[in-house]
Amino acid sequence: MPAAATSIQFDEVTLGYGRRPAVHHLHGEIAPGSLTAVVGPNGAGKSTLLKGIVGTLRPLEGRIRLTGPANARIAYLPQAAEIDRTFPLSVYDLVAMGLWSRSGLFGSIGAKDRARVEQALDAVGLVGFERRPIATLSGGQMQRALFARLLLQDSPVILLDEPFTAIDAKTTADLLDVVRRWHDESRTVVAVLHDLDTVKRVFPQTLLIAREPVAWGETSDVLSPENLLKARRMVEAHDPHAAPCHRGAA
Amino acid sequence: MFEMLYGPFAEFDFMQRALVGVIAIALGGGPVGVFLMLRRMSLTGDAMAHAILPGAAIGYLLAGLSLPAMTIGGLFAGVIVAVAAGLVSRLTSLKEDASLAAFYLLSLALGVTIVSLRGSNVDLLHVLFGTVLALDDSTLLLLAGISSATVLTLAVLYRPLVLECVDPTFLRSVSRAGTPTHLIFLGLVVLNLVGGFHALGTLLAVGMMMLPAAASRFWSSDITMMMILSVVIGMVSGFAGLLLSFHVELPAGPSVILAAGIIYAGSLIFGREGGLLWLAWPGRHLEA
Structure with a gap:
């Protein structure tokens, strides 16, 4: 069991490909030992966010920091490994x-x-x-x-990218037990999920993103109809004439 | 009858040397070929064999038929192409096969241009098809050294190499060993191709890697077993090919590769792991 739980801190983080942001100006903290669901429409930057935390993708701007034991290791299950x-x-x-x-x-x-x-x-x-x-x-x-x-x-930090997509109910239930066990052991677990019922049942914390963070906090507050509607309106199209972003630049 | 099997090797020094040479090549080439095949890089091996030609040709132009010059030239050309292609595929969105094709075409064109500066020469046949029947002491030592180094390096790199094949994302998430492992492995491929090139020429050297490896896949689905089998198949091909060339008076290098090809074809038909006969008559299906 990890000695000290690890938190993940985002300092005005923008992640993307080329110069296009996929996660835009995320700021906040995933608390040590928390169990967080990342929810949002396709193309919202959920997988990109996990890649940023693992470190396979460098932020275009800002910093992602893991606190806790020095060089805490991350266990990462990518989508469709x-x-x-x-x-x-x-x-x-x-x-x-x-x-x-x-x-x-x-x-x-x-x-x-x-x-x-x-x-x-x-x-x-x-x-x-x-x-x-x-x-x-x-x-x-x-x-x-x-x-x-x-x-x-x-690992003290476990990242799961759509772990239950195309998985039957029995297997999902068994694997969710494993996730709960990790939570009981004070590991920090972040999972990208699409099934909101599972999120409401098992995950106390939720981050709702649609490229920009829409809402973040207690699952019951975050998954309000207004927030979900806001996330759904996310602009999927990409603007060929997007101007450079100056947010946060002094 | 048995005389025919060992006679030529007992009687002729050049046959003994050739046998030692092909055995050394089989020992290093087999396992490397197995990994090339499992990583779906069989054609990469072929492309790199071509990339060696210009380097060896430059060595030949500068120093004549000199072992060190042609070895160093071949190594340089091969390593440059392998590393450049590997880095391009890792750092850009171009896949490895495309970047490799680009680099080996470039080096091949360059090499052919350089060779043509001196016009045609009988010695060029040496570069293209090798001289397995004229291996001198220093060449044999080189071949033995290469196969020893290959077996040792593979033993050390075995774990990251397998991981890199099966689940590269996972390896990246737990270790930085992925890229160095990949580059060292490509280095081994080049080293074995350069070794094979002295005996079999640039065009056939890759045959002693891929044919035994491909044949072994039809007999086992265990990596260790596949590597052992590929070595044995390579050695048997060398032995049979040399005898064939001696008795029927065929060119030696191509005979060795032909022998390996016959074993491959046999494995393809009779192999127990997905061979054609087993696919055609698998027997009754099981209870569970």
């Missing part, structure tokens, strides 16, 4: 990748680590699948395996 499913690899080996932060490039995997892999497989209901090649897994089983890998990463 770019996994080569035809690669000859067993479920066990895929899950065991989660041990990377302890084993690194060359470290060995001992009896203790193997026990942790077994526990993680058990937690997501994949006992008996160890030797199966990943090519034979269904979409839901694959997602279970990826959650097991996240469990092994044992």
